Structure formats: structure tokens, C-alpha cells
Amino acid sequence: MSALGFGCWAIGGEWQDADGQPLGWGKVDDEESVRAIRRALDLGVTFFDTADVYGTGHSERVLGRALGKRRDDVVVATKWGNVFDADTRTLTGGDDSPEHARRALTASLRRLGTDRVDLYQLHLADADPVRAAELREVCEEFVREGLIRAYAWSTDDPERAAVFARGEHCAAVQHMANVLQDAPEMFALGEETGLASVVRSPLAMGLLSGKRRARRPLEAGDIRSRPPFWLQGFDGSGADPAWLARVDALRDVLTSDGRTPAQGALAWLWARSPRAVPIPGFRSVAQAEENAGALEKGPLTEDQMAEVERILGR
Numbered sequence: 001m002s003a004l005g006f007g008c009w010a011i012g013g014e015w016q017d018a019d020g021q022p023l024g025w026g027k028v029d030d031e032e033s034v035r036a037i038r039r040a041l042d043l044g045v046t047f048f049d050t051a052d053v054y055g056t057g058h059s060e061r062v063l064g065r066a067l068g069k070r071r072d073d074v075v076v077a078t079k080w081g082n083v084f085d086a087d088t089r090t091l092t093g094g095d096d097s098p099e100h101a102r103r104a105l106t107a108s109l110r111r112l113g114t115d116r117v118d119l120y121q122l123h124l125a126d127a128d129p130v131r132a133a134e135l136r137e138v139c140e141e142f143v144r145e146g147l148i149r150a151y152a153w154s155t156d157d158p159e160r161a162a163v164f165a166r167g168e169h170c171a172a173v174q175h176m177a178n179v180l181q182d183a184p185e186m187f188a189l190g191e192e193t194g195l196a197s198v199v200r201s202p203l204a205m206g207l208l209s210g211k212r213r214a215r216r217p218l219e220a221g222d223i224r225s226r227p228p229f230w231l232q233g234f235d236g237s238g239a240d241p242a243w244l245a246r247v248d249a250l251r252d253v254l255t256s257d258g259r260t261p262a263q264g265a266l267a268w269l270w271a272r273s274p275r276a277v278p279i280p281g282f283r284s285v286a287q288a289e290e291n292a293g294a295l296e297k298g299p300l301t302e303d304q305m306a307e308v309e310r311i312l313g314r
């Protein structure tokens with residue numbers, strides 16, 4: 001599996017919660033998404049992360065279509081735990097029951113057009129750990145049945161991740177980290193348990209690409225236009241000026257050795273932990289090419305990492 005995965009949240013298109021809060025990244029062009037995935041494959045990306053709820057099923061369908069006959073060349077990760085209404089593209093709740101896990105897996109396999117999920121991830125970040133221990137055993141059953149190869153919990157809580165880590169086929173934890181938002185406890189857990197870190201939001205939801213230099217509102221329908229409480233770095237008027245200033249301050253070190261800012265942000269993660277597998281989101285062939293291009297440039301050097309810490313005062 002490549003050290004870089006592609007995150008398929010944005011390509012699910014628009015969806016929302018019951019209060020109308022946008023949960024997607026605005027409108028997307030499916031044909032461009034398919035071209036971007038195929039371009040990524042050509043450039044050596046062999047890991048794709050999606051979820052049943054992204055675009056209420058749409059992301060899984062687009063990914064399945066784009067992979068087509070190349071399905072066996074890649075590692076496909078998806079997630080379960082959220083409940084949604086695909087007709088209205090609305091998130092309606094969560095379900096941590098074993099019965100739901102099986103129902104959700106069956107539906108994901110159908111949408112992805114495959115007979116197994118390589119990495120199946122619990123999407124309920126704050127689920128009850130006792131319940132999660134039960135779900136871990138359900139996942140072991142799915143492994144025995146050949147329906148999944150391995151599983152993970154998408155959570156930023158090391159204690160919860162440790163509950164899943166006790167399972168024989170738990171291979172990873174998915175958590176947030178990027179050069180602006182380090183996750184020392186999660187990386188330490190990876191070292192202790194041997195789990196890989198599937199790193200979400202590696203570009204701080206686009207901020208680290210450096211293209212948002214001015215404070216401008218985002219398109220309606222984009223989650224960043226009305227950020228929920230957990231989304232940092234944006235407010236109702238656009239990117240937070242304090243965050244933009246930190247991105248600017250990092251520009252020189254991240255763009256060393258001919259990298260673009262986004263490539264530098266990915267290089268920081270590879271230097272941060274040998275177990276880090278960043279999964280940047282994408283919306284176009286151009287973004288796919290730029291992000292995949294980070295692979296050949298590799299991690300930042302020790303000196304560059306020290307410079308980052310100095311600039312951020314950590």
C-alpha cells in the first residue's frame with residue numbers, strides 16, 4: 001500500500017444534517033472525480049478512504065466506478081456508524097449496534113461494487129468503549145467471513161483507539177493530524193501498538209495548500225462556510241486570519257526542495273511518524289497530481305522539522 005492515500009469525502013458532493021448544516025464540500029463534478037482517481041492510480045496511489053455517509057452513498061459509488069477493473073490493485077477503506085436518508089441526502093443519526101454494522105457493510109459492498117472492504121472503520125468517534133469492544137468482535141467475525149481484511153476506529157481519543165487495538169485484525173487508527181495540529185498521543189499509541197496512523201485532514205481542510213491567502217467566504221453547501229464546533233481554522237467569514245498567518249510563516253520551510261505547500265504539509269507528516277499515512281482530500285485532477293507528486297519528494301529533513309517547531313513556537 002502507498003504511503004499516501006486519497007480521501008474521498010469531498011467527492012461525495014453535497015449533503016447535510018437534519019438542521020440543514022452542510023456536511024459536504026459543495027458541488028462536485030463526478031467525471032472530474034473519476035479522472036482524478038484514475039490519475040492517482042497511474043501515479044502510484046494505491047489507498048483510498050471513503051465512508052458510507054459521504055454524499056450519503058455517492059462517494060462510494062464514484063470510487064467503485066473509478067476503480068473498475070483495477071479494484072484488486074488497491075486498498076479500499078470505508079466507514080460505518082452513521083445513518084442517513086439517501087433520497088434527501090441527509091444525515092439522520094448514528095447506530096452502534098452489531099446489526100447495523102452488518103447492514104451497513106452489505107450496503108457499502110454493493111455501492112463499491114466489490115466483495116470485500118480492505119479496512120473497515122468505525123465512524124462514531126465518541127462511541128461507548130464497551131459497545132466498541134463488542135463491535136471489535138463483530139469485525140473479527142467479518143474477517144473470518146472474508147467480508148473485510150482489517151478494521152480500525154476513526155477517533156482522536158487514544159483510549160478508545162486502544163480498545164480496538166486489542167483485536168487481532170485491527171490494523172490502524174484514523175485520526176486528525178497536520179503541521180498546525182499535531183497529535184502526539186495518537187502517534188505514541190501507534191508506536192506502542194504497531195497500528196498505522198491513517199491521517200485525516202492532513203492539509204487542515206485545505207488551509208495548508210496556501211491558496212487561501214485572503215479572508216473570503218466559502219461557497220454555500222461547503223461545510224467550511226458554516227463550520228460546526230469541531231472544525232477549526234475557519235469561521236463564517238472564511239479562513240481564520242490567525243491560521244492564515246501561521247500558514248504564511250511556514251511557507252518557506254514547507255516549499256523547500258521544490259515542494260508546493262500541500263506537498264510540504266504531507267512531507268511533514270511522513271517525517272513526524274513512519275506510521276503516518278496521510279489521506280488528503282481532492283476535487284480535481286490537478287489536486288490529485290500535486291498531492292500524488294509528494295510521494296517522490298519524501299519526508300522533510302530533521303533540520304526542516306526543527307525549523308517548523310521553532311516557527312510555531314512549540
Ligand SMILES: NC(=O)c1ccc[n+]([C@@H]2O[C@H](COP(=O)([O-])OP(=O)(O)OC[C@H]3O[C@@H](n4cnc5c(N)ncnc54)[C@H](OP(=O)(O)O)[C@@H]3O)[C@@H](O)[C@H]2O)c1
Binds near residue numbers: 050
Ligand atoms: N471522521 C472521519 O473519519 C474523517 C473526518 C474528516 C476527514 N476524513 C477523511 O480524511 C480525508 C481528508 O481530510 P479532509 O477532507 O478533512 O481535509 P484535507 O485533506 O486536509 O483537505 C482537503 C481539501 O483541500 C483542498 N486541496 C486538496 N489538495 C489540494 C491541492 N493540491 N491544492 C489546493 N487545494 C487542495 C481541497 O478542497 P478545496 O479545493 O475546496 O479547497 C480538498 O478537498 C477526507 O477526504 C476523508 O476521507 C475522515
